[in-house]
Amino acid sequence: MVYFEFEEIGNLIDVDVAVTTWERIILREREGEQYLVSGGAPKVVKPPTTDYNFMLSLINLVKVSDVSVSFEGLMNSISFEAAAKWVQENGFPEVEHYYLDGAYAWLSLSRFRREVVTLWLLFHLWLALLYEDEKEITRYLQSLAARNISDFSFRRKKITAQQFISDLIDQRLKEMQPRISAYLPNPRILLHTNNLFTVAYFQLALLITQKDETKGKNLKVCPIEEGGCGNLFWGHGNRKFCPLCDRRTAYSRRKKKNKNSN
Numbered sequence: 001m002v003y004f005e006f007e008e009i010g011n012l013i014d015v016d017v018a019v020t021t022w023e024r025i026i027l028r029e030r031e032g033e034q035y036l037v038s039g040g041a042p043k044v045v046k047p048p049t050t051d052y053n054f055m056l057s058l059i060n061l062v063k064v065s066d067v068s069v070s071f072e073g074l075m076n077s078i079s080f081e082a083a084a085k086w087v088q089e090n091g092f093p094e095v096e097h098y099y100l101d102g103a104y105a106w107l108s109l110s111r112f113r114r115e116v117v118t119l120w121l122l123f124h125l126w127l128a129l130l131y132e133d134e135k136e137i138t139r140y141l142q143s144l145a146a147r148n149i150s151d152f153s154f155r156r157k158k159i160t161a162q163q164f165i166s167d168l169i170d171q172r173l174k175e176m177q178p179r180i181s182a183y184l185p186n187p188r189i190l191l192h193t194n195n196l197f198t199v200a201y202f203q204l205a206l207l208i209t210q211k212d213e214t215k216g217k218n219l220k221v222c223p224i225e226e227g228g229c230g231n232l233f234w235g236h237g238n239r240k241f242c243p244l245c246d247r248r249t250a251y252s253r254r255k256k257k258n259k260n261s262n
């Protein structure tokens with residue numbers, strides 16, 4: 001749980017957000033544009049706002065197969081099926097149109113992909129900055145800036161990267177409104193939003209602003225060679241596998257793999 005205290009000035013805790021999930025998500029086309037559309041019965045849920053794995057579940061939707069990362073290529077790596085599954089499990093991150101008094105929600109697939117890829121790029125750009133990896137900084141910055149920045153000095157690249165991260169996260173944070181909950185015994189300030197992308201960007205902001213010694217410490221890759229899935233996840237202590245692959249799943253996958261290779 002991400003918990004922070006401003007002991008002298010008060011208590012800011014958690015993000016206040018509720019979203020609707022639907023039984024199924026279908027693909028519809030309208031005027032040449034593809035949409036994720038809700039189907040079946042709605043249900044109101046509260047997303048796991050204080051778990052970095054929420055943000056990482058969006059980032060893990062992007063599948064990179066080659067070194068050059070064009071924005072377009074990254075967008076196309078998110079399949080409709082993967083996007084629909086995410087929206088079914090977590091709800092619409094944002095809704096472009098409601099029809100019939102909110103009974104149907106629509107979100108264009110390209111908008112979903114664009115937001116996820118931007119988040120993915122910011123996250124990787126931040127990691128590249130953390131490790132001072134010039135090659136990676138250039139690579140991700142190029143995809144975001146959509147122009148050639150290879151003749152920039154390393155210092156200028158770093159400043160540009162930090163500017164991109166700040167500006168793009170800022171655009172999202174602006175959408176959050178602080179609200180007070182005066183109920184005893186824990187009066188506190190909550191940040192309110194209706195948008196799951198905003199929640200994910202807020203989590204990225206939290207990750208970036210962690211104290212140096214804990215920064216990225218619990219960020220791990222679920223190990224494929226040991227039966228894991230290769231996804232990024234946030235896990236404390238010696239946790240080895242992501243929340244979707246428990247030890248038994250990983251063990252049986254590893255056994256199957258060994259059997260096949262013998």
Ligand SMILES: [Zn+2]
Pocket residue numbers: 222228229230231241242243244245
């Ligand atoms: Zn896994």
